[in-house]
Amino acid sequence: MAEILIDYVREEYEDAVLESHSRLGNDTVVVDKDAVPDVIQFLKDDDRCKMNLLRQISCVDYDNRHPRFEVVYVLYSLQHKHMLLVRAPVPEDDCEVPTISHLYRTAGWLEREVWDMYGVTFDGHPDLRRVMMYEEFEGHPLRKDYDKQDGQPRTEFLSRERDSVEEFNIYVKDRDAAGSRDE
Amino acid sequence: MPKVTINNEEIEVDDGTTVMEAAAQLGYDIPHFCYHPALSIPANCRMCLVEVEDNPDLQPSCHMPVNDGMEVHTESERVVKARKSVLEFILVNHPVDCPICDQAGECKLQDYYMAYDAQESRLRTEKVDGVKVYPLGPEVVYDGERCILCTRCVRFCEEITETDELTTAQRGDHTEIRTFPGQELDNNYSMCTVDICPVGALTARDFRFKCRVWLMNTTDSVCTGCSQGCNIHLDHFRNEVQRYRPRYNPDVNDYWMCDPGRYTYKEVHQDRLEDPMVGDNVVNWHAATQAYVSTMDEALDTFEPSERAMVLSPQVSCEGLHQARRFADEVLETDRLYMGGKPGGESDDLLMNADKNPNRRGIEYVFGGLEAVDSFESLVDAMEAGEIRVLHMMNKHIPTTDDALRARFVDAVADLDLFVLQAMHRGEMVFPPDHRGDFPAADLDDPTLVELADIALPSSSHAEQDGTFVNEDGIAQPFSQSFKPLYNSQPDWQIFGRLGDEMGHSLSYRRLADLREEMFGDAEDDAKPKTLDDKQSKSRAPADAATQPTPAE
């Protein structure tokens, strides 16, 4: 139990914190969704917190509740061995949360998964596309209004070409610029 | 206005409120078997015992009126122990029937056992046997071993239907519910006893072993059996209606509904007209609409407006009638409207009305008065006189029990130039139905109206669409969709919209909400037709709704 973490967050970001509680072994702080990157950055960098492992980004669809979604970030510190859950309620009509993929590289995929399954977009994410479903999938499967037995339209057979000639050229040019071939 | 403290929360209640009702107002559910808000209070199950300060005995909260300054505890140690003991005694002779008992899933014993008891059995002897599968009447089957002798059924027959058929017979361990010798449980509301029985002692013959409770989905709907419009829970499984159960509505039907009304659920599935038909051919909606357009265009050119007529059905929802009115005005351009529907039947003092159609007042509301619609006899006379050449009929019911009149109508229909039928059923339902079974259809040899129709369009029942019915007292009651339209049918309001659009008038609405907006929109929220007049509701109005606890059935 590390309730002290809740106090640290409240100290720094009192107006962003909507609620906090400590139940069943999980310390939780509920923050306003736009404050999420700041709060998490603080938790990552501050010496008393040092939450360097992002364990999970998850989302819960509370059907018929407003705000409908809640994105849950589970943070952990390998140094201090404490955990904190940061939750951000997300309403359905403004289904967007600022990304934290610049803070933790694993957040890239985790946020993609939340987008794929729930339809919550992450503002500023470099590559927001589906991760578990195929590209042509319609809808967001883990939402409560997506029926378990729903069908999908048939897709055409696509042949995909990715043009990575530019990527290659960048690779070669970068190495040129770094002067690695001077010797 | 006495004040009472329940579980350390104070509340002020009206005089005469019982402790159980006061607790319900605070949100505390006290378990009970024999108490029912609409029946007298015998306090014989002892499940609702609570601890009252300064009283050495536990008191039955269903019966005890609140005194000013009373302090009540519903979760104290003594109360918890008392509940366990009461349940233990009730379960002592209860048979191990859950796998074969209909009530499983909505059984009070099961729910209370898990919530309050959860102890093992201490019985070391044999259980006392009782009578099993004993038919009390044509609808209800009694199981003596499961009965907990709450006497709700006995009191129902005494107080609500006032027919006094049931009583408790024998004594002690062997007490059972029986009818008086020579009598059967045969009143019009016998299946309500099945609803109020908290255990599986009384089961309905119609529903026995039909479907398990947890498999069914429930929707709020309205019974279409008569113009009382009893509110119901429509239980359905896999797109098939399994049964109706009454829904509490103090203005309309209280907690009850009649047996013939319960059987009307069979109409949703029996003998449905499945696909659109043009002549004798089954076609799809597109072809049927095209056929309609071509024949109707010709008919509109050939025949005067006074030669076209429409038969309205008071079985159809208000939204369907609204579209029918627009259709009659704009497409058919006629004011020759006639009343169809089921013929009248028996009525009684309690809930059954003679008018067996749910929405006659709906026609009155939509068309601005019943004067706009003529009687069915005048239609038959007009047809025989050759005045009507084109007829659009909603629903197959013929509102008379006179066979001669029916025969005249069928003959006259055969002579029409264009007969379009928009109906739910294929066969001719003989009415009033024998309320113990299926609705018998007409002989297949007789030409039915579907066969005579040039174009037959399948419409959906009330279970397959959202809509509103206005009952006899003028109360508008919405009903909800339980499942998508069966077979190839469509709700009436959509059929009219489609036909109207194809005929060149913009009649359809994309959403039912838009239609309702137009129908009820200019009336204020309160003034939506709740009562068109001040006629009192026929059912017994219970005490003021504010002091009603959460209605426990």
Added chain:
Amino acid sequence: MAEDVSPTIDQDIHTEPMLLQMGPSHPATHGTVRFNLTMDGETIVKCDTEIGYLHRGFEKESEHSTWNQVFPYTDRLNYVSPLLNNFGYALAVEKLLELDVPPRCKWIRTLMGEISRLTDHLTATGASALELGAMSAFLYCIEGREILWDLVEQVTGARLTVSYGRVGGLRDDLPENFEEDWEYVRERLYEIHEEIRTLLSRNRIFLDRTQGTGAIDPETAIDWGFTGPILRSAGVDYDVRKDHPYFMYDEVDFDVPVGETGDNYDRYLVRLEEIIQSIRIIDQCLEKMEPGPVTADDPRVVLPEKDDVYNTIEGMINHFKLVFEGIQVPAGEVYSYTEGSNGELGFHIVSNGTGKPWKVGIRSPSMIHMGGIHELLEGGMLADIIPTFDTINMIGGECDK
């Protein structure tokens, strides 16, 4: 490498990067994963990982099942260590119920969990060896796995899809001859361990292929969310069993092997050593276990004895309600984590107070590793994908849920 190429070469010869799809149906991408590789010769310039070929809608299905009906789904998560998933989920639900299970149950859960860990490590090591050409080592590992599965079959009735855990306890106690059979298995496992060590650990080919490839440093590993043997091979001493003990892990003595360089060879060594440690834990469990009940004493959670169910109405009602409506778990939310064989396995469970979960979210280590695997692959050669992917040990069921 690009730096060896003369700067003028692409003025004469037209070169382009090659797009190679190491597609889902590849013998080495077991568990169906697709790598879209952009290659410059043999070097991987860019790697785009695609998963989801084994997505079966676990989370969605759990929302329509009762709490106990989710156990067969958890079996099929990390299907080479099903018992660890079972118990991880049971732990999470028991946290929501605030229910404590009896000590014997915890001992058995520890024991069977370690057996599952053994099967997973043997599979990972064997598969790595196989794909680098050492088929004999693979067969020895599989023999080890087979005798373990025989044990599991005696206890649970199935080899792979066991559904042994229950909310509030286990399905059944251990059989009587378990200790005897374990003796035989233990001896044989030590022998197998020695065989593999001699075959692989100083094998020239194996060393060349696994040393130096797929290396990662600790900070990057933490940033990418790696846990389990991968993180430990990079030098970070993090094991949920030691840091936040659950079940009986604080009553047994075991070491946690930690690597140095974070390359494939270290991961292989970490797994090999963990096999020995798991055997150690199992021995201690069998020694310290006392006879007793294996399910919690709460009739609202645990099914009653069959004798009572058939003969008393109370037992019947109890069984009926628990099976058809499910355990009524109070409303709440919990994130519970255990040490899966590949990393930290987390369950994020939300209950709305009824017998069916509102949400069962899984933090699957394999998916997070797949998120970061391109970091290990980019800059390396095509052939290095094989040992890297093998030692990461992505299990398809866990990754795609």
